[in-house]
Amino acid sequence: MKEITIISGKGGTGKTTITAAFASLAKNTVMADCDVDAPDLHIILDPMVKQRFPFYGMKVAIRDEAKCTQCGECRKRCKFDAIDERFNIIDDVCEGCGVCQLVCREKAIRLIDRISGSIIVSETRFGPFVHGELRIAEEASGKLVTLVRKKAKEVAMEKGRDLIIIDGPPGIGCPAIAAISGSNLVLAVTEPTVSGAHDLERVLSLTNHFGIETVVCINKSSINPDNTNKIREFCESRGLEVVGEIPYDNCVTKSMVAGMTLIEFTDCPIAKDVKNMWSRIQNRIEIEN
Numbered sequence: 001m002k003e004i005t006i007i008s009g010k011g012g013t014g015k016t017t018i019t020a021a022f023a024s025l026a027k028n029t030v031m032a033d034c035d036v037d038a039p040d041l042h043i044i045l046d047p048m049v050k051q052r053f054p055f056y057g058m059k060v061a062i063r064d065e066a067k068c069t070q071c072g073e074c075r076k077r078c079k080f081d082a083i084d085e086r087f088n089i090i091d092d093v094c095e096g097c098g099v100c101q102l103v104c105r106e107k108a109i110r111l112i113d114r115i116s117g118s119i120i121v122s123e124t125r126f127g128p129f130v131h132g133e134l135r136i137a138e139e140a141s142g143k144l145v146t147l148v149r150k151k152a153k154e155v156a157m158e159k160g161r162d163l164i165i166i167d168g169p170p171g172i173g174c175p176a177i178a179a180i181s182g183s184n185l186v187l188a189v190t191e192p193t194v195s196g197a198h199d200l201e202r203v204l205s206l207t208n209h210f211g212i213e214t215v216v217c218i219n220k221s222s223i224n225p226d227n228t229n230k231i232r233e234f235c236e237s238r239g240l241e242v243v244g245e246i247p248y249d250n251c252v253t254k255s256m257v258a259g260m261t262l263i264e265f266t267d268c269p270i271a272k273d274v275k276n277m278w279s280r281i282q283n284r285i286e287i288e289n
Contacts, residue, residue, distance in 0.1 A: 001153065001156055001157070001161075001162050001163070001164065002162065002163055002164070002184045002185075002285055003149075003163075003164045003165075003166060003182065003183045003184050003185075004022075004163070004164070004165050004166065004183065004184065004185050004186075004187065004281065004285070005034075005166040005168045005179050005180050005183040005185075005186050005187070006018060006019045006022075006165070006166065006167055006168055006186075006187045006189060007168035007169070007170070007176055007179065007180060007186060007187070007188055007189070007203060008168075008170050008188065008189045008190065008199070008203065009170065009171065009172065009188070009190065009196070009198070009199025009200055009201075009202050009203040010170055010171070010195055010196065010199040011170045012191075013170075013189045013190055013191045013196060013219055013220075014189060014191070014219040014220065014246070014252070015167065015168070015170070015189045016035070016040055016041050016044075016167055017252055017256070017262065018187075018189060018217065018219065018246075018274065018277075019031075019041060019165060019167040020041060020044040020045065020261045020262075021261045021262040021263050021271075021274045021278075022165055022274075022278055023044075023045060023124075023126040023165065023261065024126055024261040024263040024264055025263055025274075025275065025278045026126075026163060026165060026278075027163075028127075028160075028161050028162055028163060029126075029127060029161055029162075029163040029164065029165055030127065030128045030129070030130065030152050030155050030156045030159070030161045030163070030164045030165075031045065031124070031126065031127070031128070031129045031130070031164075031165050031167070032129070032130045032131065032148055032149060032152040032164055032165070032166045032167065033129075033130075033131035033132070033148075033166075033167045034131075034132065034145045034148050034149065034166050034167060034168050034169060034175070034178070034179040035167055035168065035169040035170070035175075036117065036131075036132035036133065036134045036141050036144045036145055036148065036169070036175065037134055037141055037169065037175065039131050039132065039133060041129075041131065041167045042122075042129070042131060043256075043259075044256065044259065044260070044261055045122075045124040045125075045126065045129055046124065046125070046259060047120075047122030047123065047124045047129045047131075048122055048123050048124070049120055049121075049122045050121050050122055050123055051120070051121040052118050052119070052120050052121075053118065053119040053120075053121075053151075054115045054117075054118060054119075055115065055116055055117040055118055055119055055132065055134075055144050055147065056113040056114065056115060056116060057114065057116030057117065057134075057138055057139060057140030057143060057144065058095065058096040058114060058116060058138070058139055058140055059096035059098075059111040059112060059113055059114060060089070060091050060094045060096055060111065060112060060114040061082075061089050061094050061096065061098070061100050061101060061109050061110070061111055061112075062089060062109070062110060062111075062112055063087065063088070063089055063108055063109050064108045064109070064110075065108075066108075067106045067107060067108035068087060068106060068108040068109075069106055069108075070087050071105070071106075072087075073103045073104065073105070074087070074099075074100035074103060074104055074109060075087060077099050077100065077103050078099065078100055079097075079099070080093055080094065080095050080097075081093060082094040082095070083100065089109075091114070092137065096111060096114070098111055115135075116134060116135055116138040116139075116140060116144070117132060117133050117134040117135050117138060117144055118132065118133045119131075119132050119144070119147055119148055119151050120132070120133065121151065121155060127159075127161070128155045128156075128159055128161065130148055130151050130152040130155055131148065132144045132145065132147070132148040141169075141174065141175045142173075142174035142175050142177065142178040143178075145169070145175045145178035145179050146178045149164075149166065149178070149179070152164050152166070166179055166183070168180065172202050172203060172205075172206045176203075176206065177206070177210075180206070180207060180210065180212055181210060183212055184213070184285050185212075185213050185214070185215065185281065185284060185285050186207050186212050186213070186214045186215075187214075187215055187216075187217055187243070187281065188200060188203045188204065188207070188214055188215070188216050188217070189216075189217045189219055190203075190216065190217070190218055190219070190231060191218070191219050191220045191223070192218060192220065192221060192223060192224040192225075192226075192227035192228040192230075192231060193223075193224065193227060194227070196227075196231075197227060197230065197231055197234070200216070200231065200234075201234075204238065204240070213284075214240060215240065215241045215242070215243045215280075215281065215284065216231075216235050216240055216241070216242045216243065217242070217243060217244040217245075217246065217277060218231055218232070218242060218244070218245045218246070219244075219246045220246065220247070220248040221245040221246060221247050221248075222247035222248045223248050228245065232245075241280075241284075243277050243280040243281060243284070244273060244274070244276065244277030244280070245273070246270055246273050246274065246277075247270060247273070249268070249269065249270045251265060251267060251268040251269070251270065252268075252270075254267070254268075255268060262274055263275070
């Protein structure tokens with residue numbers, strides 16, 4: 001079983017659009033959306049939910065009113081102002097640090113698991129799909145990404161699939177690290193802007209640190225040919241293959257409105273460029289055509 005993770009240093013580069021296109025080109029695969037803070041691959045894949053599992057992220061404190069003497073020590077020590085004047089614990093403010101439990105002499109406070117989101121297994125027109133949803137203002141997104149990937153592997157083994165394609169989160173933080181760790185190949189999607197080039201360097205530093213083979217796609221390459229050339233030269237100096245250069249085309253927006261991938265949308269000239277990029281990636285990690 002092999003894993004390909006598509007990431008970007010910043011949002012809006014077209015990472016998910018390309019991932020969705022790969023879904024319609026790949027064979028014998030499981031798709032996974034690991035952008036758990038703002039998942040949107042499901043918009044194009046239109047999944048039918050089969051299973052939903054609770055995700056327990058951070059813990060939350062609860063108070064036993066029968067034991068509580070309202071001494072005020074917990075409220076005094078709470079750095080997050082999560083305990084009100086009546087000594088009720090505000091769930092949405094509590095960070096689960098456990099200080100209140102530690103200082104309570106009456107043992108009236110304990111920590112319990114809190115449902116922070118969901119892991120969802122679905123079926124799509126392209127096959128199995130696993131994604132995560134983090135509740136608003138919840139943390140532990142890196143942990144949820146890890147569990148989504150674990151579930152995707154379980155589904156792949158159960159269904160006899162030999163490839164997992166992961167739509168990773170933007171940035172270089174904990175969720176991105178969780179998404180790329182152990183991948184066979186990372187596709188870094190960038191755009192020919194100053195911020196796009198800057199964040200590409202940060203992404204490449206991350207994948208280099210973990211020793212993960214990485215290739216690059218320059219999306220919307222026609223909007224600034226000079227910056228596209230600079231990115232191409234930068235990749236060449238690092239020994240990185242630019243597997244695709246996708247020019248700007250408003251058919252991307254039209255395909256989204258139609259609820260289709262670029263490959264499915266018949267009036268889309270850049271589909272050929274995406275197909276060529278997928279062929280290069282296949283050859284790179286030796287997966288079935």
